Amino acid sequence: MGFRESHFPSGLEVHKRNSPCPTFTIHIEIALWETLSKGKQKVSLSAFAFLFSELVQYNQTQVDNIAELERRLEDAGYAVGARVLELLCHREKGNRRETRLLGILSFIHSTVWKVLFGKVADSLEKGTEHEDEYMNSEKELLVNRFISIPKDMGAFNCGAFVAGIVKGVLDNAGFPAVVTAHFVPVDGQQRPRTTILIKFVEEVLLREARLG
C-alpha cells in the first residue's frame, strides 16, 4: 500500500501507476497520510470519560459475571492496541518495530503511554518471583480516574481495557502474553494504584534467551 512507503511522494506515484481510478485514490491517500502523520489533536477528557463509561455500561448488560466483563473490556482494548502499534511504528519508529523484550516493554512504557495518556507510565518493573512477569504501574490510570467500583463487584478493574491495549500491542508485535490489571494498595494513599501485569508465554522467553 502506498502509505507504507517511507516517503509520501513515492507512495503517491506507486498508486498513480497502479490504480484504475487515480484521482479518487490519491484523494483518499492524502487524507490518510494527513491522519497518520498528525496525532496532536485533542478532545476533552470528559468526552473520553463519557464514552468509556458507556463502553463499560453496555458491556455490563452483555455479561453475567465480573470475569466475563473484564474479558470483554480487554477485547475492546485489544482492538485499540493492535491499531496503536501499527500507527506508532509508522509514526515514531520509521516503520520499524521492536524485536527484543526490553525494547518492546520500554516502547509500551514510554511511547505508547505518552501518546495515549500524555505521560510515560509511573514505573516498569520485573517480577521478583517469576522470570516471565513484568509490571507496568500507574498511580492514577486514566480510565480509572472517574470510576468507583460498587462493593458488590469485588476486584473488578476497568484497567482491563488498558490491559487489553497492552496485550494488543504485544501480540501483534510478536510477543504473546497474558495481560491483567490489578489494584495495588499504596501506603499513605487513599486510592490504590493500577498495575498492568504482563506474563509472557514461554516461547517469547526462549527466543529472547537464544538471541542472547
Place this chain on the structure above:
Amino acid sequence: MAPAAPKSGDAIFASVDRVNAELFTLTYGAIVRQLLTDLEEVDEVNKQLDQMGYNIGVRLVDEFLAKSNVSRCVDFRETAEVIAKVGFKMFLGVTASVTNWDTEGTTCSLIMEDNPLVDFVELPDTCQGLHYCNILSGVVRGALEMVSMKTEVTWLRDMLKGDDVFELQVKLLKQIPEEYPYKDDE
C-alpha cells in the same frame, strides 16, 4: 454577585483536561466493532449508538452548563449556535457551523468538516447502512431534552459515504414547559 460572562468554546477547551484524540477515536471504533459483532444488524447498531449518545447527552449537559456560563437562549436559533460553537468545541475540540434554517426557525443543520470520531475509518460494503457517528446525534438529542427541548436529530450527509461534509439536521419538535417554579439567578 453578577453572573459570570459566557465563555467562548476556545476558552473552555483551553481550560479543561484533554486527552489524545486518537485514544478517543480508537476507543469509539472498538465500541462500534463490538456492537456490530454482538448485534449483527446494522439498524440495531444505529439504535444502540443513538441510545448511548442519549445517555451521554443527558449527563453531559450539566458539565456544559457549569463550565460555559451560558444563560438561557432566547430562541432555537441561539441554541443551535451555542451547540455548534461552544458545545462541540468544548468536548470534541472542533466547531460546527449552522445553516439551512427553515422559515419557522425550528429546523437547521449542523455542518462539520472535522470530526474526531471518524479518523482512520472506512466503511466496508457490508456496513453502508451504518450511521457511524450516530452517538453524536444521540448526544445532541439527550442534551437538548434536558433543557426542555424535544428534538429529532438525523444525519443528512456523511463523509464516510462520500459526502464532502457531515450534516446533522436538528428539528425542534416541541418545547416542554418547565414544571416547577424556576428561579432565575439574575
